[in-house]
Structures are given as C-alpha cells and as structure tokens.
Amino acid sequence: YLSSRRNTKSAYCFLGKILNNVKKWQIPQVINTDKAPTYGRALSRLKREGKCPVDIEHRQIKYKNNVIECDHGKLKRIIRATLGFKSMKTAYATIKGIEVMRALRKGQASSFYYGQPQGEVCLINRVFGL
Template sequence: MWDHHLLSRFSFEYNPKNPRYDWVQRYAPEMEKRLRWYWRNPSDLCPWHMDETYVKVNGRWAYLYRAVDSRGRTVDFYLSSRRNSKAAYRFLGKILNNVKKWQIPRFINTDKAPAYGRALALLKREGRCPSDVEHRQIKYRNNVIECDHGKLKRIIAT
C-alpha cells in the first residue's frame, strides 16, 4: 500500500519487520477514511466564474456559455442560439452532470444576468445542485472570465 520511496521521503526507513511500518499499514487506511470527512474541499478555494459571449459559428452568431475556475482553466462550455434561462439551465445542468460531487465549488460567480440566478434556483429545487452553493453576482469578481473572452475571440478568428 505505502510505497517505500514515499516513506523514505518522510525519514521513515522501509523495513517490513519494523513495528512502525506495521502500524502504518494497519491504521493509515482507517485514519484516512475517518479524517476524509474533515478535510477541506479543494473546490472551496476555487470558485467557478461563468459568463457568455457572442461568437460566430459557421457564419451564424451563437452564444458561447463558459465556466472557468479561478486559475482560468475551463470547467465546461455550452453553445446555444439563445441567451435565456433555459440555456443557462442546460449549461449549469451539463456542468453538474459532468463533475464529481466534491468538485462542485461553494461559490459560483456570474455577471448580473438574471438567467443564471433562475437556473441555479431551479437546479437547487430539483436537488441537482447542493443547497450550500452560493451564487455571487458581483461585477468585478467575474473579471477572470471577462478578460479571457478577448483571447478566446482572437483564437476563434484565426
């Protein structure tokens, strides 16, 4: 279970007859199982930023819904011909279906578009989104994705 190279990094000599090694082999899995509930969720530190932008696809204009984390990594995207609550609902539903429970953040930052609020409330009522997820509509918290739209449009244009 424990790699002897990993154990040596912590000044722990690998020796199968060592009583400390037996202790680690016996109790580490149980400790991990019991403590896992108290570990901080890594997604708490990394809220999602969601926004939509207008792009041209095959000569037609469409809305590209995007979600990125705080580091600018794309969580998911959705292409729609409309910009309404139904499209936001589909986008959020798609994300929630594609991520594991522990990957869902505590905060979702959006612009002031009312469609996201309605979609998130509906998903919470249906039980598809955890009730402790907080929707924040603060203009400047969404700069991460707003700044990324320009880069994206330059890539699409080339």
C-alpha cells in the same frame, strides 16, 4: 455548451451540464457569474430539482474573479477578426478548435495525454475525429 440565445433555458442547460460532469469533491462552494438574471433563475431551478447542492453561493459580479468572462474576452478578440459566423455549426467547430489550441498552449491538456509520448497528437485526433 453553445447557444444562440442567452436565456434561462440555455443557462439551465449550461450549469446543469457542468454540475453533472463534476465529481462530488469538485462541486464548487461559490459560483461567480455576471449580472445576467438568467443564471440566478437557472441556479434556483437546479436547487429546487435537487441537481445542485442548496448550500452553493451565487455571486453576481461583473468581472471580479470571474474566470469564464475573463477567458471569454480573449476568445471574442480572436473571433472578431472572422466577422462572425454563418451558422451555429461553423461557430461550434471554430470555437472548439480555438479552445483546444489555447488549452494546449496553456498546458492545460496534460490530463488527456493518457501517458502516451505523443499526447497532444492523440488529443487532437480525439477531439477532431481524425
């Protein structure tokens, strides 16, 4: 989920999308975020609406064990060289490409190979519509 703002609505969409796309056994017990108050409001709204289990603990820790923020720093380092983006469309396309290539390099894309010998090629074709 990519948003130009960092408000409660975008945090609600981001967290809701994550929780909708996980299986029952994949639902986390703890969610670590940075200290932005929008995540707390979004999680409490998701719990009120029944879209998030009530027993999920929310920890607001700036860096400790926050995989998203650690990964985000590496992405920002790559993007800083591009001097920003002109539109959300170009930002989305560029970040999508960078993330796919990083997933391939880290070996995280093996679940998308579908048993095909040229799995990486198939994944790139599927993501970029080639």
